[in-house]
Amino acid sequence: MNKSADLDFTKLPREAATGKPLEPRRTPGYYPGFSTLSQSPFWDDATRQVVTRRVDLSPAVKFFSAEEFEFWTGVFGHLVPQTDRTPDRQIPLVAPLDHRLYVNQTVGYRYDTMPQDRDAYRLGREAINKEALQQYGRDFLALPYRQQDLVLKAIHDGKPYAAQEIWGSMSVHRFWQLMMGDVIDAYYAHPWAWDEIGFGGPAYPRAYTRLENGEPEPWEVKEKRHEWLAPEAAVSHELESAAHHHTEADQHGATKEVSAKES
Amino acid sequence: MKEPILGAFQPPGNDQHMLGALQFLHVPMRKFTQQDEVDYLIVGIGAAGGVLLQRLARAGFNVVGLEAGPFWDTERDWVSDEAGSHELYWEDPRVTGGSDPLALGANNCGKGVGGGTVHWAAFTPRLHPSDFEVYTRDGVGVDWPINYEDIRPYYEQLELEMPVAGPAYYPWGHPHGYAYGPHPMGGVGNTLIRGCSALNIPVSIGGPVAILSGSHGDRPHCIYRGFCIQGCKVGAKASTLITHVPDALKQGAEIRDHCMVSRVELAKEGRVTGVYYFDRAGNVNFQKAKAVIISGYAIETPRLLLNSACPGFENGLANSSGTVGRYLMAQAGNVVLGRFEQPVRMYKAPPAHALTEEFYETDPKNDFARGFAIQTVGPLPIAFGKQMLASKKAWGWGLRREMMDYNHWAAFGLLGEILPWDDNRVTLADEKDRFGLPVAHVSFNLHDNDKKLIKFAKEKTMEVMAAAGATEVEQEARYAHLVGAARMGSNPATSVVDKFGRSHDIANLFVCDGSIMPTQGSANPGLTIQALAARTADYLISQGARVFQSNDRDMTTPPIRKELAPAETWGKGVPRLTGKP
Numbered sequence: 001m002n003k004s005a006d007l008d009f010t011k012l013p014r015e016a017a018t019g020k021p022l023e024p025r026r027t028p029g030y031y032p033g034f035s036t037l038s039q040s041p042f043w044d045d046a047t048r049q050v051v052t053r054r055v056d057l058s059p060a061v062k063f064f065s066a067e068e069f070e071f072w073t074g075v076f077g078h079l080v081p082q083t084d085r086t087p088d089r090q091i092p093l094v095a096p097l098d099h100r101l102y103v104n105q106t107v108g109y110r111y112d113t114m115p116q117d118r119d120a121y122r123l124g125r126e127a128i129n130k131e132a133l134q135q136y137g138r139d140f141l142a143l144p145y146r147q148q149d150l151v152l153k154a155i156h157d158g159k160p161y162a163a164q165e166i167w168g169s170m171s172v173h174r175f176w177q178l179m180m181g182d183v184i185d186a187y188y189a190h191p192w193a194w195d196e197i198g199f200g201g202p203a204y205p206r207a208y209t210r211l212e213n214g215e216p217e218p219w220e221v222k223e224k225r226h227e228w229l230a231p232e233a234a235v236s237h238e239l240e241s242a243a244h245h246h247t248e249a250d251q252h253g254a255t256k257e258v259s260a261k262e263s
Numbered sequence: 264m265k266e267p268i269l270g271a272f273q274p275p276g277n278d279q280h281m282l283g284a285l286q287f288l289h290v291p292m293r294k295f296t297q298q299d300e301v302d303y304l305i306v307g308i309g310a311a312g313g314v315l316l317q318r319l320a321r322a323g324f325n326v327v328g329l330e331a332g333p334f335w336d337t338e339r340d341w342v343s344d345e346a347g348s349h350e351l352y353w354e355d356p357r358v359t360g361g362s363d364p365l366a367l368g369a370n371n372c373g374k375g376v377g378g379g380t381v382h383w384a385a386f387t388p389r390l391h392p393s394d395f396e397v398y399t400r401d402g403v404g405v406d407w408p409i410n411y412e413d414i415r416p417y418y419e420q421l422e423l424e425m426p427v428a429g430p431a432y433y434p435w436g437h438p439h440g441y442a443y444g445p446h447p448m449g450g451v452g453n454t455l456i457r458g459c460s461a462l463n464i465p466v467s468i469g470g471p472v473a474i475l476s477g478s479h480g481d482r483p484h485c486i487y488r489g490f491c492i493q494g495c496k497v498g499a500k501a502s503t504l505i506t507h508v509p510d511a512l513k514q515g516a517e518i519r520d521h522c523m524v525s526r527v528e529l530a531k532e533g534r535v536t537g538v539y540y541f542d543r544a545g546n547v548n549f550q551k552a553k554a555v556i557i558s559g560y561a562i563e564t565p566r567l568l569l570n571s572a573c574p575g576f577e578n579g580l581a582n583s584s585g586t587v588g589r590y591l592m593a594q595a596g597n598v599v600l601g602r603f604e605q606p607v608r609m610y611k612a613p614p615a616h617a618l619t620e621e622f623y624e625t626d627p628k629n630d631f632a633r634g635f636a637i638q639t640v641g642p643l644p645i646a647f648g649k650q651m652l653a654s655k656k657a658w659g660w661g662l663r664r665e666m667m668d669y670n671h672w673a674a675f676g677l678l679g680e681i682l683p684w685d686d687n688r689v690t691l692a693d694e695k696d697r698f699g700l701p702v703a704h705v706s707f708n709l710h711d712n713d714k715k716l717i718k719f720a721k722e723k724t725m726e727v728m729a730a731a732g733a734t735e736v737e738q739e740a741r742y743a744h745l746v747g748a749a750r751m752g753s754n755p756a757t758s759v760v761d762k763f764g765r766s767h768d769i770a771n772l773f774v775c776d777g778s779i780m781p782t783q784g785s786a787n788p789g790l791t792i793q794a795l796a797a798r799t800a801d802y803l804i805s806q807g808a809r810v811f812q813s814n815d816r817d818m819t820t821p822p823i824r825k826e827l828a829p830a831e832t833w834g835k836g837v838p839r840l841t842g843k844p
Contacts, residue, residue, distance in 0.1 A: 197670070
């Protein structure tokens, strides 16, 4: 992660009442002092190994080139921003994807409006850079934070201006879904993210015992909420209910992409 | 206490902790050779394959099961972790398309001994009597070649074998009760009860779900850890790996894991003689068999039949009707999310623990046929993140903020009946897998009735969530389960197999899994698949050696043979004399 990012107050979330930037913390969220990892002696051995390996190991980059790795680090830093975390507690987001693409692991299916995952990321990088060039005249990584957010928002909205030749052969909505899926997989698989959202994590063999009314276990902590605003420079805090779409294809903007395949 | 008195929990076997699987199989597995012509070869040891293997072995047949995935050592291989559990799902390549493409993989496809029952949420409602005659009643879909009374004894028996926990009185379909007690409520279950009660909708509390609410012999009780669909390390949730495979092995069945079947071989005389498969090392083998049963589920079963095309069956084995791969069904599985001021912590308790089938049947007031169920679900953080992505288009800081409220959300899943259509189908793609076998292309398209049903069901489920007191209600559109694509029927021109699962075209080739279901109702299919397997097993056992020697097709329905169930799974009830004097 880019350490100088932390010095830029426009990239930090703000206190709702005062608008003052919030200092980066080891564990953002509403569960002060909660640590799932502190409970790992109570987990079974296989689970403890899988989770602690995820925290301790930083595997070598094997699939992406150095440039590609830097590019995706920049992009993923907007998809799940971490400027509210101290640098020592930022969660690696691109390394798990690099590993997945290196071993060619998939989720077990590919939309026929999409290329193979490896190609999708290659084409995606090209398309995002073209979008940045067309909108702001520079490569994605050379843009200021807000413009980077806006470039990605065009993909998010399914309305990119540039690279129509790429989006003609790769569904922009399914690409967004692929990229967000990978970044969610990486961030919310990490026990530091569990601490942030108050998820108790593994509970075998000890069990969860307080099932009702959202009560914490003796080793969990109660929620202490505080109100906060997204960083000044960000546009990614805007939400839009998609509840009116009742089919998956509508909700993911894929209705018109009827398969050409017919045997 | 910072850690357990004897230190961090260690793997089983060091005498320090009572942890891990309590069922040890001390019998060496029987091994057949490829020269042995076994009686039955079963492709896929999942929900159906596990039950078939057990029944046929207990009846004394020589049975081999070939399974593409591993034989799990649950304590070593399974983890309480979403990202670490991907090997439970079918991750080999497939292509998905159509106007409404289906997500596959973790959504609906298992791999390894136990198959989908390893990662199901284990809701086990029965089909309703109406499900077997939707064409007669509503003029949609197709009738089954059997009726509810044909499958009912198998529902009753399998509910004891898993066993199923549920309420003493279950009011829908053919009303019945459950022998094993219901589960306590988690936060999501309480939310469903609150919402349904406010709208005067009856609700089933604590089941039916194939998870132990109390101890059962040496199988431990549920510990409410919430990782049901990541594989139950506890052993409280039923899978055929626990319920039927151990008995099958004790009775002399063999399971070969990591074996991918590539084609079923047909001899000149029109009978199958065995299957070719790739073993763990990637070598091609041929196992001779007197009869073959394909239990590969709704995508791999038709794929194997299509990949087994040969002279006489150029369009796929057992496909003279052209229906192999067609009439594939998924259920509408929209997830409705509600935010509450009071924390819910929906990761505690099994995802499956309360439901309503009040909207299951056709209602003349609606503009569509058939109906839906509303059930509890309990997404863990990664799944919930993707629901926020779909339902609120969340990303960046918006996603981070929504996720910090994870503990304030509850989730219901609707389960809506999508009808069988011939353009929803599995075909072969040009792409090949690592064995060089063409992969499946799945095409899925919603039709008018389906879309109307989903819209209504989604709105009703959102209404229930709002009535429960949610301050915000959102919704992720998706699908659940897969059935069809090798359907059963009485007419060989419009179906692949007969009412016992025997292919119309080839007398010693059977299909037994979810793919033979002609329609699907709004019930989770796991119980029905296992009940159909037990029924097919009874038929095969009643036919004895005739299946191996003759092309005659005896359509007599045999009585249920409860004595072939795993030991101790029936016969403990209040005595009631029903025989003639």
